[in-house]
Each structure stands twice: as structure tokens, then as C-alpha cells.
Amino acid sequence: MSERRTIDxxxxxxxxxxxxVSSIDYRPVAVMPDVxxxxxxxxxxxxxxxxxxxxxxxxxxxxxxxxxxxVVLVGGGTRARHIYAIASELEMPxxxxxxxxxxxxxxxxxxxxxxxxxxxxxxxxxxDFEKLPLYLSLGCIPVMSGMPPFGYWEKHEEGSRIPPHRxxxxxxxxxxxxxARRAIFIKDEDGLYTDDPKKNPxxxxxxxxxxxxxxxxxxxxVVVERVVVEYLPRARWCKELQVVNGMKRGQVLAAxxxxxxxxxxSA
Amino acid sequence: xxxxxLRGDGRTHIESRLMRESLQDRQVLSGTESERDVQIFPDVxxxxxxxxxxxxxxxDAILPLVDELAVVKRRxxxVIGVGGGTRVRHTVSxxxxxxxxxxxxxxxxxxxxxxxxxxxxxxxxxxxxMPMQRDHFWDLPLYFDAGITPIAISVPPFHFWExxxxxxxxxxxxxxxxxxxxxxxxxxKQLIFVKDEDGLYDRDPKRHANAKKYDQIAxxxxxxxxxxxxxxxxxxxxxxxxxxxxxxxxxxxGLKPGQLTRALDGENVGTVITx
Numbered sequence: 001m002s003e004r005r006t007i008d009x010x011x012x013x014x015x016x017x018x019x020x021v022s023s024i025d026y027r028p029v030a031v032m033p034d035v036x037x038x039x040x041x042x043x044x045x046x047x048x049x050x051x052x053x054x055x056x057x058x059x060x061x062x063x064x065x066x067x068x069x070x071v072v073l074v075g076g077g078t079r080a081r082h083i084y085a086i087a088s089e090l091e092m093p094x095x096x097x098x099x100x101x102x103x104x105x106x107x108x109x110x111x112x113x114x115x116x117x118x119x120x121x122x123x124x125x126x127x128d129f130e131k132l133p134l135y136l137s138l139g140c141i142p143v144m145s146g147m148p149p150f151g152y153w154e155k156h157e158e159g160s161r162i163p164p165h166r167x168x169x170x171x172x173x174x175x176x177x178x179x180a181r182r183a184i185f186i187k188d189e190d191g192l193y194t195d196d197p198k199k200n201p202x203x204x205x206x207x208x209x210x211x212x213x214x215x216x217x218x219x220x221x222v223v224v225e226r227v228v229v230e231y232l233p234r235a236r237w238c239k240e241l242q243v244v245n246g247m248k249r250g251q252v253l254a255a256x257x258x259x260x261x262x263x264x265x266s267a
Numbered sequence: 268x269x270x271x272x273l274r275g276d277g278r279t280h281i282e283s284r285l286m287r288e289s290l291q292d293r294q295v296l297s298g299t300e301s302e303r304d305v306q307i308f309p310d311v312x313x314x315x316x317x318x319x320x321x322x323x324x325x326x327d328a329i330l331p332l333v334d335e336l337a338v339v340k341r342r343x344x345x346v347i348g349v350g351g352g353t354r355v356r357h358t359v360s361x362x363x364x365x366x367x368x369x370x371x372x373x374x375x376x377x378x379x380x381x382x383x384x385x386x387x388x389x390x391x392x393x394x395x396x397m398p399m400q401r402d403h404f405w406d407l408p409l410y411f412d413a414g415i416t417p418i419a420i421s422v423p424p425f426h427f428w429e430x431x432x433x434x435x436x437x438x439x440x441x442x443x444x445x446x447x448x449x450x451x452x453x454x455x456k457q458l459i460f461v462k463d464e465d466g467l468y469d470r471d472p473k474r475h476a477n478a479k480k481y482d483q484i485a486x487x488x489x490x491x492x493x494x495x496x497x498x499x500x501x502x503x504x505x506x507x508x509x510x511x512x513x514x515x516x517x518x519x520x521g522l523k524p525g526q527l528t529r530a531l532d533g534e535n536v537g538t539v540i541t542x
Contacts, residue, residue, distance in 0.1 A: 001522055002327040004319055006353040009360035026436050029366040047278040081285035088299035095452030129427050152402050153423035153448045155506050160296035173428040177370035221292045234431040
């Protein structure tokens, strides 16, 4: 029998997981560190329609005019919840639900592109990151779905059928790939609270917290997807999540300019 | 019962169980859960052919396996997945030296598997086979009715979005995980890994003469007492432990003719991991 014909490399004999690969001196390079990735919430913004969305888009356009490189990602919202509810009743595997979950943020991204077209809005697909330098140098505002492309490969998480990686995760992972330091989430609240402020009037605002402190609080509800809080401490580039209130004028622009508004969750 | 559009809090909701709810709320999430998942293709077996263990050995290892597949595919519904082998390791080692981000590395590796998928298909096509596009699962009934065996690549399409690994910079979600997830989400009968060892051992049999092979082992025991060197990725075991559908993973020796056929026939050969 022929032997394995291996190419000599630092990893030739290694299993590709675990610490066995530490022989390589890994010095990561940032791909596009100046890009600001911002997410427009599905339920919190898109489902409110024009009244909520237009002022936010005005601030994004203004930021671009000021020279900020903005990439817009968008969430799903109530239509995603609707398909999740029906698919869950039908006992669909999480990977099927994650696949269904791709379609609604895609619709929302297309809506945003139509609105931003005259200001340079271009709809991009997950694999179009390689064209971002072109789009940004032309003064475009790339718009895409926030849903990661995991689809059928999304893992099941104990105690839930809902895909753990949704559009918040997509925004964080996009930042991490691009080498951006901060992921910005536009929602309809001032950021992080001790409880859901829509249901509990006693809930108080948290301006700054670490991921570790947030996990330690073991809150029944958090403002961003739990996987993002879990990944944050081990991220190489994206060390902060900023949640701002898109219902308050000026917050989005301030965040895009790099100001500390809303709530900041740090690694 | 017509769906209602509800306004009033500024947002327009479609009435549903998850309406207005936070999808981070544990209680809300648990309302979506049940003991079982729909099994979409329960009579299909997924056969994963190792990159390093089979393809990198060339003709001597590949051709007998093709002969065996050409016969056994007439009796069993199978999907074939292929690994990338040593070229994947070379890609990753260069990419890491260059400092490319984890998501960038994940984006690169699938191409090395596609090469093996094309090679295998060129050999198996006269007996009925086709490369399967990423997630074109809904074509599977058509493939099987036509006697066509689909050939898939193994790595999952996490690409630029590969999450930060628990340790180091190499993507955590590799081929073994990708194969597992394919079998799991489609509710397949079993996942068979075709390697160049008789199964799973308590230590690397290539280096230890007294290594002991597991004939059958439960996933929980394997996680509690992991072998010194595992021939399958840890992430696969972690994910399997949280999953609902797949009950059987088999590791067979593809260098010994007949082993794969026996596994497809439901025999306990090689190492059978059960859950």
C-alpha cells in the first residue's frame, strides 16, 4: 500500500484542532480595520417603518459624507419570529430554522438598498467582502443581511430550537473578520438594561460593562445574542459591542464617529 | 385563524408565539424546544472519505474504494463527503504564517476538498455520481431515483464568519463537524468515516503497538475518557452531544476492501460510536 503523500508544513502531521498548532508564530493582520460595521435592528427598527428608519438612514448618509466607511447589516424582526414559531411547532431541526432565518434579513437588506441607492447603497452577499475595498473607495454604502451563512450547518443549542447565531452574531463575526474594533447595534432602547425595559419599568440602564460581568449577572434576558457575549472575550479584533438608540436623534451619527454613546460591552 | 397585524407600540408585529418576545430570553427559547426533530432522510447514510488517510495515498487506496462504492451504491442510498487532506494543512500553515484571520482561513480550505470531489467524481461518474452544490439537499430524492450518488465537500460554509476558536487561530469547525452536521440536520441513518485505521484506538496505533481498538463505545464514555489522540475533531463530539437525531457514527478502514460495505449493511465493523 502506498504511504500518505504529505506536503511538508508546520501542520503536516497534526490534527487540525487543539493546541498542537502552537508551533506557528501567529501574528494576525487586520483586513479592513477602519470600516464601521453597523446593524439596523429588525424588530426594533425595520418593523417600525419609515418614522423610525428614515432619520437613522439620514445619520448613516451624513457619516459617510464625513468620510466614515460604513457597512450596514440588518436583522429580521417579526416575520422571522413568525416563521421560527411555525417551524418550531413542526419540530424542524435548528439547521433548517437557521436556513429559513436567512430570508427575512435579506428582504430587509434589499429594502435598505432601495432607500440608500441614490446615496450609493449597494446590496452585497456574504461572500462579497472581497469587493468591499472597491465599493467603499467609490463612496458606496454596502448593505447586507446580518444572518451568518451557517444555514443547515447551524448547531442545535440545548434547550432551544432557535438558531443561536443570528444577525447580532453576523455583525460581530463580520467585524472580527474585517478587523474592526467595535460592532455597533442600532436598537430602539438606550442599550443594556438590568431587565427588559419594555416589560419592567424598574429596569435601569447600564452604560458600560464587561462580557464577564454580564455573564456573571446571569440575566434572564440580554440585549444581544448570547453567543456574541460568549465570543467577545476570545475575539482578536472586535473587542467592543456598542448598543445605541436609533429613536434618539444623533446617537447613530455619534456612534459612527466613534463616540461612546448608548451601552458598551467590552471583552 | 387569520394572522393579525398588531401595532400600538410603534412596531408592526405579526401575531405569533414569539411576537414581541426577546429571542435571548431563556424561557421564550425553551418554548420552542421538544425532544425530537423531524428526520428528513432517515434511510440515507453519509460516507466521509478521508483526505490524508485515503486520497493522499493516491491510486492504490482510491481505486479499490471506487470499485466498492460502484457496487454498494446500487443497494444503499448514500451521500459521499470528501476531506482535503495534506493540502488543507499546507494551506492553513501558510495562512497562519501570513497572519490571516480565522474567518479568512475558513474561507480558503474548502477549495482543497473540491479537488478531491472532482477526482472522485471523475472515477465514479460512469457508475452514476455528481458533485452536489453546497446545500442542494432538496435534490436528493431526484438523485437517488436516478441512481446518482452525490459527492459533497465536508467543511461547513462558515467562511468569513467562523467564530473565534476556543484555542489558537485554526477554525474549530472543520470537515468532521461539517459531515456530522449534514447527517444530523437531514436526520440520516448513520455517518461512516472511511479512514486508514481499523477504527478508533485509545492511543495512536501508528506510534503505539499496544494501542487498543474500541469496537463499540458510547459517545458519553468517549467524551468522559477521550483517547490520547483523536482521529475525529473534538467539535464534532461536542456538537453531537447536544444534538437529537444521529444515533450512530462508524469508523472503518478504507484500505481493507469490504469494510465500508459491511458498515452500510448495518454490521458492527471498525468502531461503532453510539448515542
